[in-house]
Amino acid sequence: MKFGASMFFTDYSMTPAALARALEERGFDILFAPEHSHIPLSRKTPFVLGAELPKRYYDVMDPFVTLSIAAAVTTTLKLATGVCLIAQRDPIQTAKLVASIDQVSGGRFVFGIGNGWNQDEMENHGTDFAKRHKLARERVEAMKAIWTQDAAEYHGEFVDFGPIATWPKPVQKPHPPILIGGAFPYSARRAVRYGDGWMPQVTNADKLPLTEAIPRFRQMTEEAGRDPAAMTIVMGAQPPDAALIGRYQALDVDIVYPSLPSEKADTILPILDTWVRVMRQVR
Numbered sequence: 001m002k003f004g005a006s007m008f009f010t011d012y013s014m015t016p017a018a019l020a021r022a023l024e025e026r027g028f029d030i031l032f033a034p035e036h037s038h039i040p041l042s043r044k045t046p047f048v049l050g051a052e053l054p055k056r057y058y059d060v061m062d063p064f065v066t067l068s069i070a071a072a073v074t075t076t077l078k079l080a081t082g083v084c085l086i087a088q089r090d091p092i093q094t095a096k097l098v099a100s101i102d103q104v105s106g107g108r109f110v111f112g113i114g115n116g117w118n119q120d121e122m123e124n125h126g127t128d129f130a131k132r133h134k135l136a137r138e139r140v141e142a143m144k145a146i147w148t149q150d151a152a153e154y155h156g157e158f159v160d161f162g163p164i165a166t167w168p169k170p171v172q173k174p175h176p177p178i179l180i181g182g183a184f185p186y187s188a189r190r191a192v193r194y195g196d197g198w199m200p201q202v203t204n205a206d207k208l209p210l211t212e213a214i215p216r217f218r219q220m221t222e223e224a225g226r227d228p229a230a231m232t233i234v235m236g237a238q239p240p241d242a243a244l245i246g247r248y249q250a251l252d253v254d255i256v257y258p259s260l261p262s263e264k265a266d267t268i269l270p271i272l273d274t275w276v277r278v279m280r281q282v283r
Contacts, residue, residue: 032082107171197232
């Protein structure tokens with residue numbers, strides 16, 4: 001089992017460079033950076049975790065910028081979006097961002113993606129909320145074409161281009177791992193269809209225990225003709241509970257990580273040290 005951490009990087013949080021160094025020094029494996037381009041002051045859809053939207057959601061920096069800084073000061077730590085809101089991003093430009101950060105990091109990028117919940121935010125980008133899932137799938141398929149073809153083209157309902165030439169290509173072949181985030185069962189189905197792994201989430205509306213979802217996801221993967229063992233499972237926003245983490249380990253979960261507050265080092269470093277003790281117990 002591998003361990004990581006996630007942070008909404010803001011102008012008042014620990015910096016990406018400082019956190020990345022602290023994680024690598026302590027033996028952590030991966031850093032996740034979430035994103036929101038902005039938060040509209042209207043709200044057509046409730047926050048999926050049920051409570052009032054935290055301030056860090058309004059203030060978070062672009063993950064490709066923060067992860068590039070983290071890549072520059074580390075050598076082994078993997079860098080992941082957690083999650084990139086691809087229904088709000090141009091696929092050609094995003095494909096270049098992914099390939100570029102995979103290049104500058106020496107093949108350490110992991111592409112965690114999600115289709116989003118904030119209808120107002122999406123509509124500001126011109127995205128039809130009701131059609132976001134098909135749009136996201138087409139954008140993933142189009143990006144895969146860009147990463148793997150010298151003369152890339154894609155022809156779908158929402159994404160249509162080609163042939164085009166765009167470099168660099170990613171270091172990792174055929175492309176960086178694509179992890180799909182979201183609640184069971186819909187995001188799990190998307191992971192099986194076009195992802196390399198799944199990042200399950202419990203929401204206010206879907207309280208299915210994550211330990212129940214894991215074997216069901218593996219069954220779904222096998223029924224679709226894919227190898228369950230080849231699919232990465234990532235459990236985010238977890239407490240430093242060695243017994244719980246041990247249960248995940250028994251279920252062959254690949255990565256576990258906490259969601260850190262957007263605070264400075266005097267708050268964050270003791271949290272990381274607590275997790276180091278959990279890591280030692282589990283390992």
